Amino acid sequence: MYLHVGIIGANGYSGIELIRHIQQHPNVTLNLIVSNSTSGKLITELYPHLQNIYEEQLQTLDVESIADQVDLLFFATPSRVSKDWIPAFMEKGIKCIDLSGDFRLKSAADYQKWYKAEHTNGAYLQEAAYGLCEVFAEDIAQSKLIANPGCYPTAALLALIPMVEQKLVSTNSIIIDGKSGASGAGRNPSLATHFGEINENVKAYKLGQHQHIPEIEQVLSEVNGEPVQVTFSTHLIPMTRGILCTIYLDLLEEKTTADILSVYENYYEGAPFVRVRPEGTWPATKEVYGSNFCDIGVLVDERTGKLTVVSVIDNVVKGASGQAIQNMNLLCGWDIQTGLNQIPVYP
Amino acid sequence: MYLHVGIIGANGYSGIELIRHIQQHPNVTLNLIVSNSTSGKLITELYPHLQNIYEEQLQTLDVESIADQVDLLFFATPSRVSKDWIPAFMEKGIKCIDLSGDFRLKSAADYQKWYKAEHTNGAYLQEAAYGLCEVFAEDIAQSKLIANPGCYPTAALLALIPMVEQKLVSTNSIIIDGKSGASGAGRNPSLATHFGEINENVKAYKLGQHQHIPEIEQVLSEVNGEPVQVTFSTHLIPMTRGILCTIYLDLLEEKTTADILSVYENYYEGAPFVRVRPEGTWPATKEVYGSNFCDIGVLVDERTGKLTVVSVIDNVVKGASGQAIQNMNLLCGWDIQTGLNQIPVYP
Amino acid sequence: MYLHVGIIGANGYSGIELIRHIQQHPNVTLNLIVSNSTSGKLITELYPHLQNIYEEQLQTLDVESIADQVDLLFFATPSRVSKDWIPAFMEKGIKCIDLSGDFRLKSAADYQKWYKAEHTNGAYLQEAAYGLCEVFAEDIAQSKLIANPGCYPTAALLALIPMVEQKLVSTNSIIIDGKSGASGAGRNPSLATHFGEINENVKAYKLGQHQHIPEIEQVLSEVNGEPVQVTFSTHLIPMTRGILCTIYLDLLEEKTTADILSVYENYYEGAPFVRVRPEGTWPATKEVYGSNFCDIGVLVDERTGKLTVVSVIDNVVKGASGQAIQNMNLLCGWDIQTGLNQIPVYP
């Protein structure tokens, strides 16, 4: 199988990272890049680093002409855009992988509550597979619409699901303390991502209001078999790439760090992108920089019995574009690592 | 009253920050600066930014000659140094403010466990006042030996004590997620603070092993009247100055964010260095940069009932040298703000 | 003498830095802060770090009402604003210190060429004193309108003038390589100052087109007695504060580093804010962070005979608001250091 693909919203950071990965993928040609706000420009005018590598012109979003040119579309658009376009493409038989939050929640009411917009195509919410590759591979392989997970949910869920699924932890005291680099906010300038405001600074933001809360809870509830609520805090860190989640859990029965590590190792056996760290060590975001890895470290504190789990990803790769490629690989029955063998850039 | 003071360990970041503050203090003269490892050098050889401001020579640590020249000494030495020197100075009537961890724990056994060294002068542990100025002002005013709090404990305790003292939260599920800039590790080069390892990186470190754990627990237990254990995690952030603690608490009865804010406002009425932030806003470390403030923000999540408290300080000022000056002011009966009116440097 | 002052454009980084310095100035009260774009808001809504320090409301720019309340106005507005307002205030007897570029060039034609706007009040260009305090103190003391120098010109001219004035260097081969932190571009969000674009990045910008070129050349030409052209390049560095200029000069006769250093030392004798560094050492921007210093280092390369001069400032202080305070001190006949004794914040 060989695919012709397109990127809607190619002018953002996730879009550009899709280009990087698609260029290194042997089974795919990038046939078109689309951005209504910058259509007509060469991508190299916006991103000179692509000179000599990929120099195409950005197109406008026209369903008819696009549908003729591609087998699959990546939507790297901001929230509240893809919901109005994906159905039209699906009706024409185009597979869609949506990197935005528009098809992640199963309930249109939840969508409205957390994304502050009506979901006019709510019926499609049920069709979308949630693209957390290591957990829902079978669903993904059979779907035509994949909701690529959010960056924080990817890091949090990969750390939480083995514990929740195996009923090892209390599900009413889960605390997730997330720290993210600024690229997660995209390329659109704002005071919140102005250099002078981010550099030499750490701040909490959106506490209790982050749209990734219902996404995390929906997946954990499904895995758990009954509703789960989490406390989830997000912090902006003076760096470009990377998310680290520190997760605090109450064990339901006494376990050692080694016990818990072996649960993770078993759960992620055969999952090449999840690396469980040896006892006594902790992952750092730089150790997955530019790559599709999610690294996990664990401690059962002997004094308190509390379980702490730390997970890290590159938010633009495993938290967005890399995972989208991984989803495409699943969808096409290709080796999951195809085009994703980038080694972390260190230092 | 007018004091002549000295700094032992003046060649580190806390030492240099003491010089900055003492130079702006109207009632104090800095009579001598001491560093065994760099004695004989001018401080400007190590810190050229002090040219034209303070250009003295570093001395060796000699009890006899130093005791003749000062009324009070600041120890800005690494852990495991001041315990062997402070008693000799106290016997000569010199007041001591210790910025290291050597006199913070009341139990010599705890000290040995967490600092991996025997405390040969354990008797002095009982004499030391714990210098958290906003909470223990009376003790401090009457003491001759002050254990200046650790940087993380300062940020964590100022956020926790109003809740614990007033029995508003469960004391067996306290979680403190700390994030710190790299200056907290001092000026001594190591791989852990090498630029290439810190920049564009976030990492967890010392989980379950940080020597600030027993310090926080000791103070909370005292305030609570019975033992408190905490879960405390620390993370290194790619910035120089600043600590942010995100604290997760279970309320013992239903409260709103406004209720909790008014508890903090009442508790810190008359405490000029603690600023409680308006509902819906969160503090950022840059907003206290270079100043002695501790800023606190609060949320009671309506969905989960969980209380989240965020506190920020400049670890080198309120978390070290600024608080040491504040302790000196208390000790001398001066206005607590004397020499500490630095406005945060923003941006 | 005691002044009541106001700040027009108080919502920008220079405005906020003026507030920091005025709050520490014993002879001045800040009577009003003005910003048309954010009028009606409390300054603490925009800058929470000012809580408990300065919490006033931003006003609209109304000449009549403002003129009644102040003796002197600081204009911390973007280019192309103050030229339309300052004349009205001057006619009412209000002294003005303009931090923008609107009154720095003597020629309205030059202004039009470099600032891309007509200078409708060109007559005032002749009245304005160029506020480079260490060089033009007499002019400044007698003026009612002071054009506060640009950030790059401050760093470049303090390094160049002693050499040019004393005819030690060729004036047709001056090269200035400038490096600046991002705060120089102000607080208005744009792609050019978006965190993801600045962090882990160095770029050249505006080569051959920077509006500081004519400013530097005008002053050097005046000092030289005949026209001087310079090659001036600017680079954006991933930091918030600081400018470093590396200047390359051809000596007209053979000199040693020591010879040149003594020229600088003599020139800046009695100038407390210019610090000449000892032979063999170079200044760093962090060594003047948050302070009004300009530090200068010098090398005559024995191999090539070339003279290299390096100067550093904090662009927001000596390159903007600190120098504006210094100009106010000159204007009022106060000690030049009044309110400007901030010690560099290190690290």
Added chain:
Amino acid sequence: MYLHVGIIGANGYSGIELIRHIQQHPNVTLNLIVSNSTSGKLITELYPHLQNIYEEQLQTLDVESIADQVDLLFFATPSRVSKDWIPAFMEKGIKCIDLSGDFRLKSAADYQKWYKAEHTNGAYLQEAAYGLCEVFAEDIAQSKLIANPGCYPTAALLALIPMVEQKLVSTNSIIIDGKSGASGAGRNPSLATHFGEINENVKAYKLGQHQHIPEIEQVLSEVNGEPVQVTFSTHLIPMTRGILCTIYLDLLEEKTTADILSVYENYYEGAPFVRVRPEGTWPATKEVYGSNFCDIGVLVDERTGKLTVVSVIDNVVKGASGQAIQNMNLLCGWDIQTGLNQIPVYP
């Protein structure tokens, strides 16, 4: 042809970057990694980001056993090491690519002057090809010992050689203003690369004394046919990767920017790793991040006639390990891009 290679000094940043590139090279197996200071450890103990990717043990430097296992060795050792080891390997028929400065200078006297060490194997200095791939490809292809260029010289020479070779610029007024990230100083901790000293800071260093001066001059003199001296300044920038050189040149006859651009385009036609930027744009280091590109921008200032050239590289890739792989490709007659198709990681 298929090679078995080894890395001496694999525990440094250049060594680790060699591993990243070799892992992506189809014609090469990395048979051994060597480091005397850390032998016996797994590379993943030092660099956890290599978990699941490359997990071998570091060996000691033993000529006999190593020579049996490899066809070619990369020396990623600090200066003053490889000179004492490379001859022994060459005598055993092992090809060597030296990333250090030990075989770059042709004169043992120059080496002694700039590297402060005697070159006991000076005879080999003549045998070594200078590995600037775009310029000396023929020499490289026929050599058994390649001196991989320094990071600054790579950026400076690729920008300078087309101008000097074609006699377009004066060779007695060349000025190179270099700015580098901190990774160029390696992974060995020191005060100079301590996070608190680099972050939010720019400083000049080693002016007139940098060991890359004779390297640049030697190559330019060879290209020019007669001796060239340059003024070369280096600055440390608060970022990890990237070098930007701003080069100031006097044109020998009048040219436009377009004229000069076409000289570069012609010179680098067929050189896939050098990208000449369109008129009016300037390269940024982030635009080559993690890749083997060198990007060049040019301006002839119409006012002054001065030519300014800006070049950027990733110092760890094109300035070290990537260029070493490129040299191996030349040596083996492989396509020069083999294993080097990494797209810049942006943002």
